[in-house]
């Protein structure tokens with residue numbers, strides 16, 4: 001069964017085309033992440049699915065029903081926003097219960113669903129507090145709880161972790177992944193963070209300038225990017241791109257090598273000097289300027305003693321490298 005189908009979705013604001021011919025399906029229980037740089041149309045696409053924006057053309061189907069003319073509250077979706085959007089004067093419990101009260105659900109149903117969500121999200125100690133007395137992470141859990149109690153057909157998350165600090169972001173990311181496993185619900189999650197996309201998604205949709213660049217599992221996209229944009233967007237540190245490559249490339253082509261696939265060797269095909277060293281404890285990143293004055297990042301596992309200014313030689317396994325043509329599309333080599 002398909003949770004969501006988008007067919008030929010276009011969206012313009014005035015003369016500006018923001019979404020261009022988007023076709024996509026989300027299967028039941030699938031976790032789909034929309035990822036792409038700022039302004040590529042991720043939030044607009046989510047808002048079209050939610051019914052907060054109308055598509056200029058195209059069809060939105062949820063659970064097999066066309067919902068273009070169905071208002072947001074009747075689409076069977078629940079949305080979690082970056083800003084939490086909690087009511088400041090209501091307790092955690094009442095914030096979570098509000099949607100169900102508005103639906104006129106019986107008290108027994110409300111108590112049961114809120115109780116279950118509170119348990120699941122470990123919010124027991126906070127149910128009588130107001131949002132202002134909670135940390136950012138706890139507020140986001142309340143916002144997620146409010147979505148869960150509605151038992152939606154489809155969850156929509158719009159950059160839910162971007163207001164949290166790095167450590168909390170990682171914890172909450174793991175909680176969202178666990179929640180997805182527990183609920184087996186269909187989820188769409190918008191982020192510009194490639195780590196969130198890689199770690200959460202069953203399926204990643206890479207967007208750029210309102211178009212879908214590529215759709216696939218995280219490892220499919222990582223190991224088999226269709227073009228230079230996808231190759232450069234997924235992976236941290238980002239893939240290196242060389243114009244003066246030591247392998248045969250078409251005219252104006254580019255060689256792509258991931259930082260972890262470059263090896264320090266005595267005699268290699270790439271020569272350069274180290275311009276900066278980042279010692280991360282577990283890994284070491286070397287920033288290198290090649291003889292052809294191109295910049296590279298090398299990711300070495302563990303602690304490495306190479307110093308700034310060192311002359312080094314690098315090489316890589318050709319099987320691990322990617323070749324892109326003058327139009328930045330991937331070619332086999």
Ligand SMILES: Nc1ncnc2c1ncn2[C@@H]1O[C@H](COP(=O)(O)OP(=O)(O)OP(=O)(O)O)[C@@H](O)[C@H]1O
Pocket residue numbers: 013016018036037038039040041042043044045192
């Ligand atoms: N109501 C609107 N009126 C006019 N233009 C809009 C409107 N909403 C969004 N846009 C434009 O549409 C484009 C896509 O915006 P959108 O918010 O969907 O991007 P995004 O990928 O979610 O970006 P971000 O990661 O920065 O939130 C942007 O160029 C934006 O300026």
